[in-house]
Amino acid sequence: AQTVTQSQPEMSVQEAETVTLSCTYDTSESDYYLFWYKQPPSRQMILVIRQEAYKQQNATENRFSVNFQKAAKSFSLKISDSQLGDAAMYFCAYRSRTNSGGYQKVTFGTGTKLQVIP
Amino acid sequence: DGGITQSPKYLFRKEGQNVTLSCEQNLNHDAMYWYRQDPGQGLRLIYYSQIVNDFQKGDIAEGYSVSREKKESFPLTVTSAQKNPTAFYLCASSMRDRVNQPQHFGDGTRLSIL
Numbered sequence: 001a002q003t004v005t006q007s008q009p010e011m012s013v014q015e016a017e018t019v020t021l022s023c024t025y026d027t028s029e030s031d032y033y034l035f036w037y038k039q040p041p042s043r044q045m046i047l048v049i050r051q052e053a054y055k056q057q058n059a060t061e062n063r064f065s066v067n068f069q070k071a072a073k074s075f076s077l078k079i080s081d082s083q084l085g086d087a088a089m090y091f092c093a094y095r096s097r098t099n100s101g102g103y104q105k106v107t108f109g110t111g112t113k114l115q116v117i118p
Numbered sequence: 119d120g121g122i123t124q125s126p127k128y129l130f131r132k133e134g135q136n137v138t139l140s141c142e143q144n145l146n147h148d149a150m151y152w153y154r155q156d157p158g159q160g161l162r163l164i165y166y167s168q169i170v171n172d173f174q175k176g177d178i179a180e181g182y183s184v185s186r187e188k189k190e191s192f193p194l195t196v197t198s199a200q201k202n203p204t205a206f207y208l209c210a211s212s213m214r215d216r217v218n219q220p221q222h223f224g225d226g227t228r229l230s231i232l
Contacts, residue, residue: 009158035220043206043226044224106163110160
């Protein structure tokens with residue numbers, strides 16, 4: 001079974017600075033997808049960025065980028081030029097490409113609460 | 119705009135009572151999911167449905183039931199058998215068999231015990 005670990009329950013960053021949230025996972029599969037979701041205080045989960053395991057190039061979405069280390073099973077999220085609106089819970093998620101009964105299972109980490117200090 | 123609507127936002131349950139959480143989507147997604155979120159535990163899958171009139175148990179299905187009579191709707195019933203129902207419940211949907219597509223989430227329902 002896949003597991004996703006976020007070892008930082010809470011992080012803080014000064015506004016305009018850069019912060020990196022860590023995520024590691026365990027799997028025996030070679031093909032899968034990884035996601036970072038953001039959950040602001042309003043509680044709606046929003047996709048931040050996604051990465052396919054077969055792509056070596058790290059995904060980037062504006063101020064958000066990932067450092068994907070497949071051999072190390074690491075998938076960290078870097079937020080550059082942090083803004084007050086970035087304050088939220090961030091969840092790392094793993095989605096299997098294996099179709100188990102018609103369902104590609106999604107496994108979530110326990111989340112990292114990011115505080116942005118003005 | 120397409121999206122997922124969950125209602126109510128807050129729900130209170132009395133002892134021995136069943137309550138139903140609503141989830142409606144207009145994204146034309148085949149697959150729908152229910153997750154339970156507790157502090158420090160991330161999201162845990164309760165039930166999922168890949169197609170109308172079919173659904174499967176997730177990791178923590180005991181004390182819950184669902185139905186999928188319409189593509190757009192996937193209500194979750196928290197039964198009296200669920201002894202610890204206080205949690206935040208999230209409904210999600212996605213395109214079926216598209217592993218690269220993310221799940222879209224609703225705003226959630228917070229359920230508390232009276």
